[in-house]
Amino acid sequence: MATQEILNSLGQFSKFDAELFEKHSARRKLNKNEVLLNEGEVCKSFYFILSGSFSQFQTHDIDEVIIDLHLQNEWMFNQQSLTEQTPSSTTIKAFSKSEIIELSLNSFHCLCSKSQSFLQFGKILNQSLKRVFLFDNSLKPNEKYSYINKAKPELTKVFPIKMIASYLKIAPETLSRVRASY
Structure with missing residues (x-):
């Protein structure tokens, strides 16, 4: 999925906005079972899943209690940790070999200061x-x-x-x- 398509799934974004997004985001590849966010860490990024799948879970004794399951072409993050900048109550782990786009909270704030279009990201906070x-x-x-x-x-x-x-x-x-x- 191209950057413009990813952004347009959230609203109206110009070519300039897409170029800004590409400059301020990073692509990452993860192997199966690789952890993206550990329980207790503060979530500092939004992630868009280009390929693969993820589970978000809490650990109780030795069991993983699934909180959410994430698939290709969706945004993923720990909402409470990201918005409140508090320790995450969940772990986010790759269920399969995956590729993501990571947009840090700092980069997001920078994007919003350069283009009001990025305020449309509020939609993903409602997922x-x-x-x-x-x-x-x-x-x-x-x-x-x-x-x-x-x-x-x-x-x-x-x-x-x-x-x-x-x-x-x-x-x-x-x-x-x-x-x-x-």
């Missing part, structure tokens, strides 16, 4: 509303699965049942039954 809908609406397991299939259809093709079940806060056996009747 956690999908998670809020999923967990604040007392959805039944089949409704949760149906919702993620509509919101992120590739999710069920990329991640294993155990991770999806953890993300949906249901038992893997329940998810297996839901998938069988789907």
Whole structure:
């Protein structure tokens, strides 16, 4: 995906804006299981996934409790840590070999000072509303699965049942039954 396409998915950006973005962002490649953000670190960047997939999780004893699953062509970050500049309560780790574009918070502020167009990035700060809908609406397991299939259809093709079940806060056996009747 070209820089102009990435930016235009958020709103109206000029060629000049795209050039500024390219100058102030960095491309990175990550291997499977490489950690992008550790629990306890402050999130200082927005990440756009060019290829690959990521999980965002909290560690409880030895278990990873999935908070979010991220796919190609989406923005990813720990919202609370980024916006409040507090330690992250989650870890973000590459689930597969991946390539990302990283835009640091400092670079973002610099971009906003050079072009008001970058204020449109506020839209990506609202993406956690999908998670809020999923967990604040007392959805039944089949409704949760149906919702993620509509919101992120590739999710069920990329991640294993155990991770999806953890993300949906249901038992893997329940998810297996839901998938069988789907």
